[in-house]
Amino acid sequence: MYVRPGPSHAASLQEIDDRYVWHPFTQAKNAPTPHVFERGEGARLYDDRAHGVLDLIASWWVNLHGHAHPAIAAAISEQANRLEHVLFAGAAHPPAIQYARELVAHLHPPLERVFYSDDGSTAVEAALKIALQYWQNRGTARKRILAFDGGYHGDTFGAMSVGRGSAFFIPFTPWLLSVDLLPYATSAPETVEDAEEAALARLDRYLDEHGDELAACILEPLVQGAGGMRMARPAFVRAVAERVRMRGTLVIFDEVFTGFGRTGTLFAYEQVGFVPDLLCVAKGITGGFLPLAATIATPAIYEAFLDDRFERALLHGHSFTANPLGCAAARCSLELFAQENTFERIAAISAVHRAELQHLARIPSVTDPRSTGTIAAFEANVAPPQMRAFVRLAYERGLLLRPLGSTVYLVPPYCITPDELRYAYATIASLLAETPA
Ligand SMILES: *Cc1c(COP(=O)(O)O)cnc(C)c1O
Numbered sequence: 001m002y003v004r005p006g007p008s009h010a011a012s013l014q015e016i017d018d019r020y021v022w023h024p025f026t027q028a029k030n031a032p033t034p035h036v037f038e039r040g041e042g043a044r045l046y047d048d049r050a051h052g053v054l055d056l057i058a059s060w061w062v063n064l065h066g067h068a069h070p071a072i073a074a075a076i077s078e079q080a081n082r083l084e085h086v087l088f089a090g091a092a093h094p095p096a097i098q099y100a101r102e103l104v105a106h107l108h109p110p111l112e113r114v115f116y117s118d119d120g121s122t123a124v125e126a127a128l129k130i131a132l133q134y135w136q137n138r139g140t141a142r143k144r145i146l147a148f149d150g151g152y153h154g155d156t157f158g159a160m161s162v163g164r165g166s167a168f169f170i171p172f173t174p175w176l177l178s179v180d181l182l183p184y185a186t187s188a189p190e191t192v193e194d195a196e197e198a199a200l201a202r203l204d205r206y207l208d209e210h211g212d213e214l215a216a217c218i219l220e221p222l223v224q225g226a227g228g229m230r231m232a233r234p235a236f237v238r239a240v241a242e243r244v245r246m247r248g249t250l251v252i253f254d255e256v257f258t259g260f261g262r263t264g265t266l267f268a269y270e271q272v273g274f275v276p277d278l279l280c281v282a283k284g285i286t287g288g289f290l291p292l293a294a295t296i297a298t299p300a301i302y303e304a305f306l307d308d309r310f311e312r313a314l315l316h317g318h319s320f321t322a323n324p325l326g327c328a329a330a331r332c333s334l335e336l337f338a339q340e341n342t343f344e345r346i347a348a349i350s351a352v353h354r355a356e357l358q359h360l361a362r363i364p365s366v367t368d369p370r371s372t373g374t375i376a377a378f379e380a381n382v383a384p385p386q387m388r389a390f391v392r393l394a395y396e397r398g399l400l401l402r403p404l405g406s407t408v409y410l411v412p413p414y415c416i417t418p419d420e421l422r423y424a425y426a427t428i429a430s431l432l433a434e435t436p437a
Contacts, residue, residue, distance in 0.1 A: 013036045013048060014033050014034070014036060017034060017036070018033070032388070032392065035047045035053075035395070035400075036048045038050075039068070040055070040066075040067025040068050041066070041067055041068055042066040042067065042413070042415050042416075043055055043066055043067075043412055043413045043415055043416040043417075043420060044067070045059075045067060045400060051398075052398060053395060053398050053399060053400040054398060054399050054400060054412065054416065054420055054423075054424055055067065055400050055412070055413060056399055056400055056401055056409075056410045056411065056412050056424060057400060057401065057402050057409075057411055058284075058288065058411050058412060058413050059288055060283075061225065061257050061262070061283050061284070061411055062283045062284055062286075062288035063284070063287070063288030063413045064260055064261065064284045064287045064288060064333060064336075064342075064413060064414055065287050065288075065333065065336050065340065065342070065413065065414060065415055066413050066414075066415035067288075067413070069287060069289075069336070071332055071335075071336060071339075072286070072287045072289050072329050072332045072333060072336075073289075074332075075328045075329055075331065075332035076289060076290070076325050076328055076329050078328070079095060079324050079325050079327075079328035080325055083324050084324065084325060085320065085323055085324060085325070086324065087319075087321075088116065088317065088321040088322040089317055089321075092322075093322075093324050093327075095324045095327035095328045095330075095331060096116060096322040096324065096327045098327075098331060099114075099327045099330050099331045099334075100114040102331060102334055103294065103296070103330075103334070104296070106266055106334070107267070107279070107296060108269075108270075108275045109275075110275070110298040110299055110300070111275060111276075111279055111296045111297070111298060112296070112298070112299060113296065113297045113298070113299060113301070113302040114294050114295075114296050115130070115294065115295045115296070115297065115314070116292070116293070116294050116321050116322035116327075117293045117294070117295065117317075117318055117321055118291045118292060118293055118318050118320050118321065118323065118326075119154070119282055119291050119293050120153075120154050120159075120254075120256035120257075120280065120282035120283055120293055121153070121154025121155055121156040121159040122154075122156070122282075122293055122318060123254075123256060123280040123281065123282050123293035123294060123295045124153045124154050124156075124158065124159040124162070124218070124252075124254055124256070124280050124295075125154075125156055125158045125159060125316075126280075126295040126314075126316055127216075127218070127252045127254075127278045127280050127295045128145065128158045128159075128162065128216065128218070128252075129158070129314070129316055130278060130295065130297060130301060130314060131145075131215050131216035131250045131252065131277075131278065132145075132215055132216070133305070133314065134215075134250065134301055134304045134305075135215050137304045137305060137307065137312050138304055141213070142212070142213055142214060142215040142249070143213060143215055144180055144210055144213045144214045144215060145161075145162060145177070145179045145180065145214075145215060145216050145217075145218070146179070146180045146181075146182065146206070146214055146216070146217040146218070146244070146249075147161075147162040147163070147164075147165065147179050147180070147181055147182075147217070147218050147219070148165060148181065148182055148183070148184035148219050148224075148240075149165040149181060149182070149183050149184050150165050150166065150184055150186060150224045150227035150228065150230050151163055151165050151166060151184070151218070151219060151220055151224055151227060151254075152165075152166040152168070152220070152224065152225060152226035152227050153218060153220075153254050153256075154256070155168075155169075157172070157175065157176065157177070158177060160172055160176055161176040161177035161178075161179045162179050162218050163226075164176055164179065164181065165181050165184075165227070166224075166226055166227045168226070180206065180210070182199070182202055182203055182206055183195075183198065183199045183202055184199055184219075184224070184230075184232065185198070185199040185232060185233075185236055186224060186230035186231055186232045187230075188367075188368050192233065196233070196236045196239075199236075199240075200236075200239055200240070200243070203240060203243055203244075204243065207243060207244070207246075207247050211247030211248075211249070212247065212248075214244070214247060214249040215249065215250065216249060216250045216251070216252055216278075217240075217241075217244040217249055217250070217251055217252065218252040218253075218254055219237070219240065219241075219252075219253065219254065220253075220254050220255075220257065220258060221237050221253050221254075221255065221258060221268040221269055221272050221274075222234065222237060222258055222263050222268040222271060222272065222372055223257065223258055223262075223263060223268070223372050223375055225257035225258070226257075226404065228377075228404050228405065228407045229370070229375060229377035229404065229407055229409045231370050231371075231372050231375075231377075234271045234272045234273065237272045237274070238272050238273050238274045241253075241272065241274045241276070242274065250277040250278060250301070251274075251276045251277050251278070252276060252277070252278040252279075252280065253268070253269050253276035253278070253279050253280070254280045255267055255268055255269065255279060255280060255281050256280055256281060256282045256283050256293070257283055259281040259282075259283070259284060259285070260281070260283075260284035260285065260333075261284070261337065261342060261343070261346050261373070261374070261414065262284065262373055262374055262375055262411070263372045263373035263374075263375065264346060264347070264350055264372065264373030264374070265373070266337070267279070267281075277297070277298050277300075277301060278295060278296070278297050278298075278301065279295070279296040280293070280294075280295050281293065281294050281295075281296070282294070284333075285326075285330050285333070286326050286329035286330045286333055287329060287330075287332070287333030287336065288413075289326075289329040289333075290323065290325055290326040290329050291320075291323075291326065292322075292323060292326030292327065292329070292330055340415075342414050345414045345415065346373060346374055346414055348418050349373075349374045349412065349414065349416065349418075349421060350371065350373050350374060351418075352418050352421045352422060352425075353371040353374070353375075353376040353410070353421075354371055356376075356421070356422060356425035357369035357370070357371055357376055357378065359425070359429065360378060360425060360428065360429055360432075361378075363429060363432050363433055365380055365381045365382050365432055365435065366378050366379070366380060366381075366432060367379045367381060374411065374412065374414065375409065375410075375411050376409060376410045376411075377407055377408065377409040377410075378407075378408055378409075379406050379407055379408075380403065380406055380407075380408045380432060380435075381406065382406075382432075382435050382436070386435050386436060387403060387406070389435070390431055390432065390435055391403065393431050394427060394428065394431055397427045397431070398423075398427070399424050399427055399428070401428075408428070410424060410425075412424075
């Protein structure tokens with residue numbers, strides 16, 4: 001066996017990482033050395049210097065109840081000792097069956113049929129494939145897909161195609177599916193009404209022209225996450241969804257980010273007041289422990305796939321579909337909402353966000369402070385080198401941040417205390433006040 005010479009055994013983990021690992025969404029040429037985290041507890045992560053930081057990005061928006069939560073860890077351990085994995089075609093297992101029922105009990109009718117997969121992108125791919133095949137199975141020529149500016153839906157090709165408005169996918173533009181992209185309305189309060197009116201007028205014109213050809217419309221209700229924490233008003237989202245449904249089109253809500261309490265209710269669609277035909281969930285589903293996702297459909301959609309012909313079935317699945325460890329974690333995470341009065345914590349976080357953003361708005365470089373539930377964001381109008389210095393200094397003072405361009409956001413785990421969150425704001429305020437614009 002050939003063993004390639006590499007860093008010596010005395011090399012630090014950072015050196016080994018630098019030599020062998022390719023990180024996501026990272027320009028390795030100039031990115032700062034990654035933090036190596038060795039431990040997590042509650043809202044804090046501890047790096048290899050045992051330096052603790054508040055995880056204000058909930059580890060890319062997946063963590064709900066805190067790191068290394070003992071109940072979820074125990075649920076996974078117990079399941080791992082019983083059955084770690086089994087295929088999910090022609091087979092099932094207790095955690096996936098039970099979780100489907102428990103999840104549906106928290107959803108509004110007619111959402112009731114759970115299709116499992118393993119990541120947000122795959123939940124979106126499944127939703128798009130379900131929508132397209134639904135119309136094909138029914139013999140109706142609806143082929144168009146509608147998505148919106150600023151939307152992000154994942155990194156696989158279908159998901160990139162509907163998320164092209166987020167500008168992350170420029171190298172792949174020639175290979176993306178053709179998707180219709182319309183303007184959306186998320187902006188500063190003084191202009192939002194005009195923007196909403198213009199977006200709805202544009203949508204009406206589009207639907208008059210193509211409404212009969214439209215298979216599906218996909219959007220992130222209330223908050224466009226990766227597009228820059230762009231927040232929309234519930235009535236606007238409802239107006240969009242209702243107009244699209246009026247034309248007989250399937251409405252897909254991508255709640256991969258907004259699901260599981262992030263916006264203040266278990267799902268954002270509750271505040272919108274509109275139950276979609278397909279709902280995509282992932283990220284927080286296991287409390288941030290394991291990859292798992294689900295696309296939940298209505299019975300009308302499910303029934304369109306029932307046929308004597310095999311090819312009418314939904315021919316989609318992944319090796320780790322409905323992984324039992326993930327389903328066990330998801331069951332436990334859902335139970336924790338009741339056991340830990342999580343919605344009280346969420347309300348407390350929302351209140352701190354609202355109060356502290358008002359203080360922060362007095363800093364000259366801060367504009368467009370906004371929040372929806374546990375999601376807070378603002379624009380920091382500083383040059384990129386200043387932003388990098390701000391992030392580094394915040395880390396030294398115990399805050400893990402990862403701005404999206406000029407957008408600084410706080411999406412903490414729900415176990416963060418109001419005092420910890422206020423400390424985060426005070427630290428951000430003092431650093432930004434010292435940062436030259
Ligand atoms: C993160 C995200 C996705 C993609 O999820 P992955 O698990 O990263 O594949 C899809 N939609 C939204 C709204 C997201 O925020």
